[in-house]
Amino acid sequence: MALDKNQIAKRIARELQDGYYVNLGIGIPTLVANHIPPDITVTLQSENGLLGMGPFPFEGEEDADLINAGKQTVTLLPGSAIFDSATSFAMIRAQKVNLTVLGAMEVSDNGDIASWKIPGKMVKGMGGAMDLVASAQNIIVCMMHTNKHGDSKLLKKCSLPLTGVGCVKRIITDLGMFEVTPEGFKLTERAPGVSVEEIQKKTEGRLVVPDDVKEMVI
Amino acid sequence: MALDKNQIAKRIARELQDGYYVNLGIGIPTLVANHIPPDITVTLQSENGLLGMGPFPFEGEEDADLINAGKQTVTLLPGSAIFDSATSFAMIRAQKVNLTVLGAMEVSDNGDIASWKIPGKMVKGMGGAMDLVASAQNIIVCMMHTNKHGDSKLLKKCSLPLTGVGCVKRIITDLGMFEVTPEGFKLTERAPGVSVEEIQKKTEGRLVVPDDVKEMVI
Amino acid sequence: MDKRVTDADAALKGLKDGMTLMVGGFGLCGIPENLIAALARSGVKDLTCISNNAGVDDFGLGLLLKSKQIKKMIASYVGENAEFERQMLSGELEVDLVPQGNLAERCRAGGAGIPAFFTPAGYGTEVAEGKETREFDGKMYVMERWLRADYSLVKAWKGDTNGNLVYNRTARNFNPLMAMAGTITIAEVEHLVEPGEIDPDHVHTPGIFVHRIFQGKNYEKRIEQRTVRQRA
């Protein structure tokens, strides 16, 4: 059965390591924060200028001056730091942030990503996504495997304007987990109950299927 | 009679305007701070990261963590600010500092300045001087008119390695005040009792002498 | 140097049609509410506004979009504003979308006298079209230019009459960078204090960058996404 959003977030959380600084994008990536293993310390960076982001505030304790990059009210943890937007992207470009998790509209089998624009239709802007993907040493994209028309979002070539080129290292969809390799998307884990055949059918880009593809443990 | 160091500083101080941010170099320029007219507010910037520099501390109140660019112990005035070296030179390059006063070994009649190196002999380094002269909108150089051998320091062309090109706007020496113009050094004021002839004799670079050169009022 | 002016209207003196403005804030967090309201009142038009976002339909820069005072918008994310999207898609509004980190660095560069620099963000995408690219140490970069403004409008939590500013929490964001890059920088603050009341080590924006300052009033500080958790 395909993964739901929380299961995707939970699987991504297993990629976290002790001491990591992590930037979580808007949407599913935000949910990763709910699943950080209790035995490790992970520090969340929010690109509007916050290191050490805590959970949402209790009702009545919201502070309009304290938000994350998704404009949500958040809190500070002991030992957090505030800085301006230039310093925030300084630490991103200098690869001090160990892992970036973000959503996408399309990914191509050479690691290109498109996530910010549908020409003539949707023009919200790229926010910090272009900076993050061009800089991060480790990027995980999480998204649904297909769009609402059932078309694959794992492509030979992105059809939408790019956010970054050759930058995506790993992808998690509702159907499985993939590494971007010179040969294309390498299937490393499939969602529980999802067949290799279904994934093959729903992947337009080059897909590499190793002999033994384990089922994902959530 | 030629001006002494304090008189030079006093004359420079008359160039200050209300609201100016000023960077004073090491040596004679530092003395300018003692002659700021009491009816104007001038804020001193020190390039090691200090805005609103106060006078030397009282004996026993020196703080090793509070020095100026000359490594002298100083104090803070109410409303001062501390910042890092990159921010300090940001404000210098962005021309937020209204006036820079510094010393020199040589100045040429097109506004070049040499102040940091005598090849094979003296190599102390340029410190912040190259940044200051390349950035400041208004630079006053103050120095003795001749070196200890009696040779002119106002030259056609600097013989020493340059600190900056075409940047000096005004020069004050012990003999007079000069503007750098396309025609060369224009004598605007002569030191009390110093003759135009003496200045002509001691100036190697092109000198423009207007019909009526006033005596400097200290 | 006492830089205080009476209010937002007085602070905008000299601001003319066609000028380029930087406006601090991230979303509605840390925006100069009083100055934006005064801009709307002033009727000044054909503005080029540099701001990370464009407000929402009825608040922040959205107010100036509604009144069609903005000719061109330079921003990184404008997804919160339907009127913006309409004006952009219809061609009424010129828009230059800039990666957020590039936007921040370009503002800082403007305030730091750095006319151009190389950045990895946007390489290989349409935002790099027509721009110089270059390889350094095996990685590709795009050359970006500084941004500067005729007027920079920023909001701080506290400021002294010398112009020294202190921001509160993530309301800091672009404000210190834009403060650096204005030919005239105007700061509105929640608390205007006398010189000496801010520890020099706590100053975020040194006063040299600020030309006019006043204490704002009636702060609405609207929250865009009120997210809370339940008490156990």
Added chain:
Amino acid sequence: MDKRVTDADAALKGLKDGMTLMVGGFGLCGIPENLIAALARSGVKDLTCISNNAGVDDFGLGLLLKSKQIKKMIASYVGENAEFERQMLSGELEVDLVPQGNLAERCRAGGAGIPAFFTPAGYGTEVAEGKETREFDGKMYVMERWLRADYSLVKAWKGDTNGNLVYNRTARNFNPLMAMAGTITIAEVEHLVEPGEIDPDHVHTPGIFVHRIFQGKNYEKRIEQRTVRQRA
């Protein structure tokens, strides 16, 4: 993430001959005294040191010059150190003199992922020889590259175990910039505190830039130019 190590010697783990180090401080103000002493004890050699100054003959980086542990020095002003001048003029020591503002900006660039930028300082002088120059808006600029270090050694007044740092007065200087630019950044602090004891708004160097931290001891904090005024 607890980054504390026991002392300066433990902090230098992994530092090897031939490495490039940044060392914070301006003159003797804000230098990492404990780390410099530990470097001298360690005997590590052939170092390239990036620091605004080179200490004095018997203190600061002067200690490492005397013991000939430094192969190359990148600095802006070295006039306080006779041994330095001797080694440089004799050719024992490689020296790269860099305008102070360029040095600061190049360190920041290294810590900000900006591989190159344009600066006016040094244009037309020997420091621009062999470098690309370019005109922007009618003014000439020189292209300068980032500086980065294998280890950055910085000194702060206060730090927490997450690595967040606060500097005191002008002992700040190059420290925050060098902290950004180290592959491994080590901070020695006068006061090591627990997370939560520093107001997040007062942090000068966010902990993400710092990899190891310890509380230094026996600070000498030597004054180079003791200037005082008489009480009236």
